[in-house]
Amino acid sequence: MLKWSVVGVVYVLALILLWVYSGQEGMQNRGFVVAGYGLTWGALLWYAFRLESRGRTTARAVESFEVAGAGD
């Protein structure tokens, strides 16, 4: 539930940003630069942390099979 709320918030934010940037001419360029670098860092960090979290989940799943197997 929390995950989907975050997704929803990000989506709405993205739409707002798109609306703001689309409408304006002669926009101050720095906004785009900051957004761009932020996006790059955000995406890479997000992916790296997701990898770790997936790793933990999978490791736990593997362990649970080991425990179950040992009981046979």
Next chain:
Amino acid sequence: MGPRTTVEKTLGILALLSMLVGSYVGLVVVPADAAQGDVQRLMYVHVPAAWLAFMAFFIVFVMSVLYLIQRDARWDRVAASSAEIGVVFTVVTLLLGMMWGKPTWGVFWTWDPRLTTTAILLAIYVGYGALRSFADDEEKRARWSAIVGVIGFANVPIVYMSVTWWRTLHQPPSSPRSVAPDILWTLMLNLAAFTLVYAYLMVRRIRLAKLDGELEKRMAYNA
């Protein structure tokens, strides 16, 4: 996935540090471009991201060929990892390109050969990922993705050439300006940083792939 090995830790720290330095130089140290202004700073992240995306997919191609010849699951794991990371870099590339394009060209998108090819690359490797998620049998999944990995990449030069022709027939290509040394070494710095990030992510992702394989095996035994 277990604690990081020394290699992984070193790679990770180097990647992080170099990215920090690269971004700092790109944002603060290097002077803004005379013609394009601050927006040009986006090139220091956009170009390396694009380059790494392409490298990642090239590696998918090589690993796919290797798998089809040797049928070793290791190549399949590397291919799948590289494809996933490649997709991340591709999305970043496209979004950065759009952010650069809006202030520069006035539009978010244009049918420029490289943009178009990049978008198609995204479609190809998203398809690759979808194919893997729908194939349950380990061997079939590896074999089919390898086939898609080979065909998909073989198409890239053809697509690029086609789109280049298409654009040049209607529009003169933008002339490349000679690159100032400041810009060049900042670009190289960031390129090195992104490469280190790719390497680190690959190492961790391949470990995850191995773990996934373990899980599948155990689930099969217990089924």
Next chain:
Amino acid sequence: MSVLRRAWAIVWKDLLIEARTKQSFNAMVFFAALVLFIFSFALGPDTELLQRVAGGLLWVGIAFTGILSLSRTYQNEETSGGLEGLRAYPGDPRAIYVGKLLGNIVLLLMVEAILIPAAGILFQANLWPHALGLAIVSILGTIGFSLVGTFYAALTVNLRAREVMLPLLLFPALVPVLLGAVNATTLILEGDLMGEAVVWLRVLGAFDIIFFVICIWIFPIALEE
């Protein structure tokens, strides 16, 4: 060459089944006509606009229609397992690919024979002076489309959600074909004063040759147990 003979046997069988049941052909023609009609309707009565986009819309229609029939390429052989029926064929599996490929090409060309004149009417483009050029584009484009389509259809036969996977895999791979076909068609319809269409025909030709080689080469691997 026995590969060709076996391929021909497959083509002949499939076309006979198709001629008797007309299962694909009717659906394809109807769907294609519907697509063209909706496009023409949506774009309105501006003749000049219609003529300009005729090439692109024609190929969109052909592509969608082609996908419709591609997923049924191997349907005649499908048992509950999917590819088992195909693997039961004796001899070189490449014959299957060539046979199915030819069947798809013939079927699609037959649909186009109806579709192109229909497009001419709906988009108010005079096609007769350009008939030869259009025929060449049509053939080269259809071959390209069918080459990749027949191949990916085999790959996805056994896959879950294959109705989604086939277009997802196919369309990025078809970009050069679509680019080439649309541009060549549009140029030809405009009279092609500068002979640019030849460039696109070469793109189509190169694609056809390259992917014929690749697909024939890899097909046995796709079909493996």
